[in-house]
Amino acid sequence: MSTYDSAKAQFADWGIETDAAIHRLKDIPISMHCWQGDDVVGFEKKTGNSGGGIQATGNYPGRARTPDELRADLEFAYSMIPGSHRLNLHAMYLDTDETPDRDEIEYKHFEPWVDWAKAQGIGLDFNPTFFAHEKADDNLTLSHPDKGIRDFWIEHGQRSREVAAKMGEELGSACVNNIWVPDGYKDVPVDRMAARRRLEASLDEMLAPKQEKTLMRDAVESKLFGIGVEACTVGSHEFYMGYAIRKGTLLCLDMGHFHPTENVADKLSSVALSVDEILLHVSRPMRWDSDHVILLNDDIQAMANELVTSDLLGRTHIGLDFFDATISRTAAWVIGTRNMQRVLLRALLLPLERLRNAEDGLDYTTRFMLTEEFKDLPFGAVWAEFCKRGDTPTGTALIADLEAYQTSVSER
Template sequence: MFRRKKNNQPRLVYASYGVDTEQVLNILRDIPISVHCWQGDDVTGFDQPQSLSGGIQATGNYPGKATSYEELMQDIDKAFSLIPGRKKLNLHASYAIFEDREFADRDQIKPVHFKKWVEYAKKRNLGIDFNPTLFSHSMADDNLTLSSPNPEVRQFWINHCKQCIRISEYFAEETGIPCVLNIWIPDGYKNTPADRLGPRARFKESLDEILSIPYDKTKVYVTLESKVFGIGLESYTVGSSEFCLSYAKEKGITPLLDNGHYHPTELVSDKISSLLLFHQNLALHLTHSVRWDSDHVVLLDEETMEIAREIVRSDALNRVFIATDYFDASINRIAAWVLGVRNVQKALLCALLEPSAKLKALQESGNFTKLMVMKEELKTAPFGDIFAEFLRREQVPLDYYKEIETYEREVLMTR
């Protein structure tokens, strides 16, 4: 039942399409969204003093940025208290904590350097996903890591990724929840290269060596993420879509698609159905791309909605790993987290409220007129009331901005 005693209208509207809102809310509650930690401190991390590199920039200087792991955990707690449903914590390797331990460079990091994150996650019943950090480091100054012509540089990053697989297995064993490990490299060139094949061949060899170590594939899902360009890497990236999809298929690992990493006319929503036919699993990093850039706060735009529809229509909620990936230092960072993740959940809710079997039947029968009419009618159906009920059941406020304003005044502005 809905909050207002007589307001059954939203439920009845969807019932007229054959949609059971109770079932939908139960499904939505159990969809895990992996929330990226790096929104809270502008991708700074704790292990290196140098600025961002690898074609990455966080612009803006909004007050209250987290500058320690305690502050970052505090801010994540606040954001999670305003986000309904199941969540995972997504960490980069650069968030290793050395507080009472000797510093270890990235090729030497171990599970012990993430013990505090595991303690944090276990207290909150969270799973942890993980990412090797192949940027913002002296061994990545020329934006070449796993594809570098320097064997010493390549080996450093190979060792780093191997350690990250071991740490991912530790996360899974400690939390009891499988860990998604995502490999992304910034490698590329600002100007048109003289050799495209060589760097990709070296990248392939590096990945082969990384994946040669034994690990429990039921606990760790290794993914590979592509990119079309980066700032300072406009002409060529080694880890292109074609490379990453081909490699993932050959090795039986999971392709990861970030919807900000493609050409302007490419849509990730259109790729999902094809990839699900050839891969057991698929991973997504959701963002809002502003050409030519990505990593903006997720909006409830048509592409976000269409991505969610494709997952639900393909009956692939148990096969697609959904994560957020953006960083905005020009606005309140907690608000950016909450707004973006709620928009992902709203998109999933809209997809779940769609009578997809009826729509598919109309398409198969060639009744495109009725198909268009029904799809347009659904755009004004009262999904917002259903989302409000979801928030109520999860004991999360509908108006979260007031709480964020208070937190900003009492916590962020005192830092």
């Protein structure tokens, strides 16, 4: 009997079909973020400072310097990850010889990415870039008191939505267009309401042009605080949760954008009662929004468990958001994405019916015993089988492939 057959039998004793879990996991796409590959630098010819508290630390060899290098790194990373996935692209990653400013971008500036995505068989998601620009140096964009600056960013947002819709049309898969702005104040503001009214009005104007939902979905993303906006973040969780409910957008929950003691997984079932769809940015915040590569840990597992037990997988778009320049960037993609898949697999292998029956019967002793005993089941064998069916390596073979690729790009 093979290792997987033995594991399959052990799970079957609990009434769990491992083959069904593997099949389900294969069809859950993860949107991998482009900015891990180049330390959030982008490919614009015009740039300002990093802005918005965006900073990658470290200088590990092999950073992608061109769109072609970034795509090559992505292709390698995808080859190490079982299943079919997506790429989350920021507007600052345009691929063109032209030098458009943010309020001048067009679909043609991103067409090479779409051609590449078609060849790779992956979907694309998109983000307007409201940082790393001279008009964001005040850490105010859509809520800026200067109408000219607000208009500049509104135009950028509208053009980004047009780009995203065209991407969705070309690829036959709705492109999630996620809106995050760095707006806030380093010290205590006098009039928070005025800033939030300006942000709301700018968002309304930016989202006014209708886009077909089968091609593009708008999402709004909150943040607790960041460097330069320690005293007040205009687009807080409360602001955007209310906005998403009123306006019918997706709500983005970024695991790094809340207080370190908050359980972000606990928010899913609450917000799902009020919004139709959710966007997740899965990250690992050590200190506020520090965006470390995600581990196979309790926080990430709780997120996956909530998605499965609350039946939210069909209403949730799963994306990643971390960047670490102290380690191999391709290894970070591979390890982080595979860890997201591993927690989803563990969640899909839960004995949900038995757990729910115990909980509904107020039998918390049985619930406790089940959750603890279940930890000893051979999840690793099922994961290895999933990787085998996806023709991707595990263990020492995976490490060897990651190290070999890193060596090949270390002289960049």
